[in-house]
Amino acid sequence: MPGFFCEQKEGEKRGKLAKKMTAEDKNGMIAANVNSFTKKKPAEECEKSGDNCSTKSRREKAHQAGMEKGGRTMTREEAHTILMKYMEGENYILHSYAVEAIMRGLAKRLDPDSVEKWGIAGLLHDLDEEQCDWRNDMKVHGPTSVEILKKEGVEDQELFDAICAHNPKCGVKAKTPIQYALLAADPMSGFVKAVAQIYPDKKIASVKPKSVLKRFNEMRFAAGANRDYMEAIEFTGLRLEDLVDVALEEMGAISDTLGL
Numbered sequence: 001m002p003g004f005f006c007e008q009k010e011g012e013k014r015g016k017l018a019k020k021m022t023a024e025d026k027n028g029m030i031a032a033n034v035n036s037f038t039k040k041k042p043a044e045e046c047e048k049s050g051d052n053c054s055t056k057s058r059r060e061k062a063h064q065a066g067m068e069k070g071g072r073t074m075t076r077e078e079a080h081t082i083l084m085k086y087m088e089g090e091n092y093i094l095h096s097y098a099v100e101a102i103m104r105g106l107a108k109r110l111d112p113d114s115v116e117k118w119g120i121a122g123l124l125h126d127l128d129e130e131q132c133d134w135r136n137d138m139k140v141h142g143p144t145s146v147e148i149l150k151k152e153g154v155e156d157q158e159l160f161d162a163i164c165a166h167n168p169k170c171g172v173k174a175k176t177p178i179q180y181a182l183l184a185a186d187p188m189s190g191f192v193k194a195v196a197q198i199y200p201d202k203k204i205a206s207v208k209p210k211s212v213l214k215r216f217n218e219m220r221f222a223a224g225a226n227r228d229y230m231e232a233i234e235f236t237g238l239r240l241e242d243l244v245d246v247a248l249e250e251m252g253a254i255s256d257t258l259g260l
């Protein structure tokens, strides 16, 4: 969601960030994610070589599902390239990485075969942040991202619906786990960051789940973070406490990248 902890500083450019993300992240989460796609052997090759490709059938199934829906699966690398093309503000990009990380963590618990897809939904959910006038018309936030993705040749209705549903003001209400997850992960990423900033070292490693939950109930704290959206995680079967655990763990894993 634009506007919350997403303020862009003048002159902040993507170059620094792109460089940061292509460098080896200490924790390697995102780099590993890219590599897992680019370095996988094609399925046929696995069969020929007799390799035990445990993820082979899962990936094929996911790919097939995408094709059946009339779309094509997008890699994380492709998604990141699109993000870099349309987003320049460092804070926006870092927010995208944080939501991506939380979405991957939630998918591990809720839909383990779709970790990449959920991550990509997180990564691209604010793609139109700097591409439309959402400050004057919130209805355009979400649908504009879909237009951009279509222009880029992406056809993935599940991804499009999740991106739109993260902004109920565009008229799309969340109905599925990925949609509720994105609705909840978006404000939670900023909320966790706000809690970290209370601590002297401003580090996510200092934040305890209990502290996040305590601040959650203080309505004046980070008042812009929509509590209802965060609580929507419960429609997936997870509890708010689970969302907090996932956010701390997954954002903590890329804390160097996030600068937290």
Ligand SMILES: [Fe+2]
Residues within 6 Å of the ligand: 001, 002, 095, 099, 125, 126, 186
């Ligand atoms: Fe967002």
